Amino acid sequence: MNTTTVPTPQKPWETTNKQRLSTASIIFAAILISFIVIKLTGLDGKLGFLSTLFIVSTLLIFIQQWRLRDKAAAKDSLLSSFALLGMIMTVIPIVSIVYTVVIKGYKGIHFGMFINDMSLNSVNDPIKDGGLLHALVGTIIMVGGALVISFPIGVLTALYLTEIRGKLSRPIPSIVAGLFILSSLVYPVTKSLSGMMGSFALSILMIPTIARTSEEMLRLIPQELREAGVALGGTQWRTVAGVILPAARSGLVTAIILGMARIIGETAPLLLVSGGGDSLNFNPTSGAMGSLPYYIWKAFLTGGTDEAFARAWGGLLVLLAFIFILFGLARFISGRKGN
């Protein structure tokens, strides 16, 4: 009779306890050494500690890899350390920005700000007075107007690029968009600043974003769908209208949302062409129109008191919230399909 021995499953690729211990000891040693370095030298502060920690741990890992394996592995570990450093340095500003805006901004948020405008208040008044209703309304009207103009042009550009082929559309500096509207429409035609001019300037900045995003989305549509549409006897027009665009619908919505997120905080062109209103104005064709960026800009630059700064940070928080919502929406819509 044979006894069969069943080998217990081995997983040689898993990290062993010994390896875990050595990793832990390296982290511990790195923190310890950086503490000592900080104490012995003049370096201090969080930044000094973090940079020392980085240098020390990189060195320790380098030595460990060299001892355990060879020179190539040690150099390899250097790259992974530096790649991680690059990522961390990218992430630090965004965390700091969001943190700052939330911490400083929530003091400037109160319910009254969504039902009042600034026509009777100056930026230095107590925060409870006045609000940013006019700015919200102005931003929504101008962004909406810009959307109406840029969506057709953006999608047509994208269709041109994907269905007929070509190469177009470039980003331009935002201030140039403002100057262009000034020189082409405001001075020769209307002679006054208004919300509609703001919409035009914003749409110039919005078209490249919408065109590029829609183009990417249209390229994701499988070529087979186009061929199937044509093979069934559809003309190119019927194929695009009946097959391609419906299939890319969620992608186009994403393009709209990303375009809005791109321009909602745009300041420079609005400073030039929309006039900056402090009172509620629903009419885009006449009169100065306020906007969220202008509201923030004015509070920061003309104020100087704590109230004005709180107001501005509050406005920034509202703006940031808009961007987060738009961005989350775009992620949600584009992620729902496909995956």
Added chain:
Amino acid sequence: MSTPNLVIPPPREITTKPRRSDQIFRGVVTVGGMASLVILGLIALFLSVKGIHILREEKFGFISGSKWEVITDDSGSIAESSFGIGAMLVGTLLCSIIAIAIGVPIAVLGALYLTFYAKGAVKNFLVSLVDLMAAFPSLLYGFWAFFIFMSSAEYWAKLLNKYFGFIPFFEVPAPIFERSPFIAGLVLAIMIIPIVTSISREIFDQTPLDRIQAAYALGASKLAMIRAVVIPFGRGGVIGGAMLGLGRAMGETVAVYTVLNVVYQINWQVLFGAGGNVASLILLKFGEAGPYEVDALMAAGLILFLLTLFVNAVADVLINRFGSKGR
């Protein structure tokens, strides 16, 4: 045996001529697609129409000169004027070069991390975070930089001055480190990092998998693989992405206006708190400018527009040639 009665069908005409509906469709799409190109043309046209007489008066001095003044006589009409954006062009270049020099290495390392090290949920989260950061408005960067970032940046500027002060670039005529081109360049670097990161990541992602696997199969470590496969493949695209970032940095208005102390002089000493760029000059002077000065600002805008158009076109060529759609 009779020959079968062969009926030879008449040759059919094979045509690729689209139908009427398709012709209309193609026409509409082409017109719409051209619209964005037409807008670019119109921008150049209108800015030139307004600004050309300034350029004609100042000639080459508009680019090389560094004086911007309008002297009015008592009745308010212009007695003497001289416009030159030389100082601002130098400032623009200085800030954007600092931004590129600092931002691009960080962005490329970050992109390498995202492509070859990060996995699963962490990777998705970081990618979204970087994309979100690219959508932040410059106003937000500007005020954050002014209130939060400035003090640390000033500290680094002092360190640089202390240890590298013998290099002419890092000298300062007076110990004013606030609001310097160096700090503006750092802020611009932070602003372009997400753009360059996401383009580089897209291009690294397209590295042919078989070559990566081949490198690993030959025993390459990750470093060796990246050096031998990824970098040669992605170099052009990354340079293109950096150029796109450069275009953004050159055209940046609000963030630079907020952070930089706009002074009308050519200043090569990056740590000293004086400088400027063309876009912030336009914003600064626009408020109190009369019609004649506005024309000069239009001319400045034209120069800026042509400059960024050129940079973006180079970026486009590089990105397309090296196989990505770009951003």
